[in-house]
Amino acid sequence: MATTSVIDELKKSQILELLEQGKRVDGRAFDEPRKLVIEPNAIPKANGSARVRLGDSEVICGIKIQPDRPFPDMGDKGIFICTAELLPFSHPSVETGPPGPDVIELARVVDRGIRESHMIDLSQLVIEKNKSVVGVFADNVVVDYDGNLFDTCAYAATAAILSSKTPKWEMKNDVPTLIEGVELDIPITTIPVSVTMGKIGNHIIVDPNGDEWDSMEARITITTDSNGNICALQKGGNGGFTFD
Amino acid sequence: MGGRDTEIVLLDENGIRCDGRKVDEPRRIMIKAGGLKNADGSAYIEFGDNKILVGVFGPRDVHPKHMSNTDTGILRVRYHMEPFSVTERKNPAPSRREIEISKVIKEALEPAIMLDKFPRTAVDVYIEVLQADGGTRCAALSAASVALADAGIPMRDMVAACAAGKAADTIILDVNNEEDQAGQADMPIGYMPSTDKITLLQLDGVLTPEEFKKCVETGIKGCKIVYELQKKALTDKYFGNGEK
Numbered sequence: 001m002a003t004t005s006v007i008d009e010l011k012k013s014q015i016l017e018l019l020e021q022g023k024r025v026d027g028r029a030f031d032e033p034r035k036l037v038i039e040p041n042a043i044p045k046a047n048g049s050a051r052v053r054l055g056d057s058e059v060i061c062g063i064k065i066q067p068d069r070p071f072p073d074m075g076d077k078g079i080f081i082c083t084a085e086l087l088p089f090s091h092p093s094v095e096t097g098p099p100g101p102d103v104i105e106l107a108r109v110v111d112r113g114i115r116e117s118h119m120i121d122l123s124q125l126v127i128e129k130n131k132s133v134v135g136v137f138a139d140n141v142v143v144d145y146d147g148n149l150f151d152t153c154a155y156a157a158t159a160a161i162l163s164s165k166t167p168k169w170e171m172k173n174d175v176p177t178l179i180e181g182v183e184l185d186i187p188i189t190t191i192p193v194s195v196t197m198g199k200i201g202n203h204i205i206v207d208p209n210g211d212e213w214d215s216m217e218a219r220i221t222i223t224t225d226s227n228g229n230i231c232a233l234q235k236g237g238n239g240g241f242t243f244d
Numbered sequence: 245m246g247g248r249d250t251e252i253v254l255l256d257e258n259g260i261r262c263d264g265r266k267v268d269e270p271r272r273i274m275i276k277a278g279g280l281k282n283a284d285g286s287a288y289i290e291f292g293d294n295k296i297l298v299g300v301f302g303p304r305d306v307h308p309k310h311m312s313n314t315d316t317g318i319l320r321v322r323y324h325m326e327p328f329s330v331t332e333r334k335n336p337a338p339s340r341r342e343i344e345i346s347k348v349i350k351e352a353l354e355p356a357i358m359l360d361k362f363p364r365t366a367v368d369v370y371i372e373v374l375q376a377d378g379g380t381r382c383a384a385l386s387a388a389s390v391a392l393a394d395a396g397i398p399m400r401d402m403v404a405a406c407a408a409g410k411a412a413d414t415i416i417l418d419v420n421n422e423e424d425q426a427g428q429a430d431m432p433i434g435y436m437p438s439t440d441k442i443t444l445l446q447l448d449g450v451l452t453p454e455e456f457k458k459c460v461e462t463g464i465k466g467c468k469i470v471y472e473l474q475k476k477a478l479t480d481k482y483f484g485n486g487e488k
Contacts, residue, residue: 042374043295043328043329043374043375044293044375045293045328045329045331045375045377046328046375049328056281060326060374062326062327062328062329062374063328064327064328064332064333066332066333083327083336085336087297087299087324087370087372088299088322088368088370089280089282089283089286089297089298089299089300089301089370089372090282090299091282092282092301092304096322096370098337137327137328137333139326139327139328139333139336141326141372143280143297144280144281144282145282146281146282
């Protein structure tokens with residue numbers, strides 16, 4: 001992560017040594033994720049929101065829904081944009097300023113999982129074709145860091161979208177105009193679930209915590225939809241996986 | 245922000261404000277010390293519908309090095325609003341408004357902190373506005389003081405902050421968003437009760453010299469209410485039966 005804490009080699013070898021004995025540093029099984037707590041509607045003024053804790057990693061996602069111009073090649077579809085930011089108090093090593101490559105990768109992987117699963121039916125979010133569409137912005141902010149932000153942000157964004165209500169706009173004199181007092185559900189087609197695994201030595205572990213994250217050679221994030229189809233993948237880190 | 249078409253009655257014939265408060269009554273305030281795992285000290289404040297998290301690091305090494313001072317420690321403050329914290333989605337990059345507020349909060353906190361005890365180091369205060377509802381700088385400053393105390397940083401006093409202002413030709417305590425937009429004056433005040441010093445003072449609007457005097461007195465009354473809640477947040481954490 002951007003938060004490459006200076007974990008000493010001792011800790012690393014300790015983690016590997018334990019894995020050789022079939023144990024993890026925090027006592028979990030290899031395929032056991034940490035405790036997940038989801039608090040929907042944590043930010044009542046947003047159109048939707050969720051505060052999610054996965055172990056000691058914590059993320060707040062807020063949804064803002066507003067009229068926007070469509071992408072030139074997709075005039076018949078609404079817009080979905082997902083961002084991520086590591087708040088500077090989430091870890092001592094986080095620096096302020098524009099997001100670095102790791103954080104941009106994080107935002108794009110979370111974005112892809114939701115987009116490619118077609119969770120939101122964007123074709124229903126059109127105010128007037130080629131002119132004005134509804135934009136859904138999912139902004140993730142990392143409050144506390146302890147590894148595996150990919151899944152923490154993905155769960156936060158998914159829960160926040162599910163909690164959202166959208167206002168309604170209609171074109172009047174070529175301007176999208178808000179219709180007062182109308183609140184609609186967001187058109188949802190499926191619920192994507194992201195699972196991230198890390199590889200340390202020859203061992204593969206689910207939901208790596210902060211210390212494990214810093215010791216990994218490689219990681220893979222797999223997003224599946226409600227039907228069990230795989231809809232997004234991302235391999236990261238400088239190690240490799242074998243197919244089996 | 246921006247103008248609204250609907251007229252609101254800021255003060256009715258019984259002296260009750262648009263949100264049901266009396267003229268000298270602050271909004272509901274809740275302050276909690278601690279909460280963040282990775283920060284050295286932290287605090288969370290709910291001030292009306294404002295929701296703000298503050299994390300503190302330090303005293304710690306200064307990066308970049310040239311910013312460090314051999315005679316004293318330095319204080320750095322970042323005030324930042326989440327994209328979903330306001331009605332219209334805010335660009336995540338810091339605005340001129342946020343940079344100015346960061347500076348005035350820094351200068352309001354500096355007289356309270358014994359920075360000369362830690363030469364060559366920095367104390368970093370990170371303020372994140374999760375939900376904004378008028379008066380964020382006062383709420384942020386009050387929470388920042390609690391977070392600094394929670395981090396164990398030696399201080400002369402905590403800075404308590406509350407705004408006073410004028411709406412419907414009446415001096416009011418704790419100006420809310422509607423009163424800020426449609427009222428006549430908004431004056432945020434930061435105050436250290438034990439030394440009787442005002443460390444933050446701004447004014448937006450028009451007041452006569454007499455009204456200004458009354459406004460300061462009203463604001464300081466509000467600061468004293470906030471101060472009691474700041475002390476309670478710390479005693480609840482360190483002497484209560486809550487978490488550690």
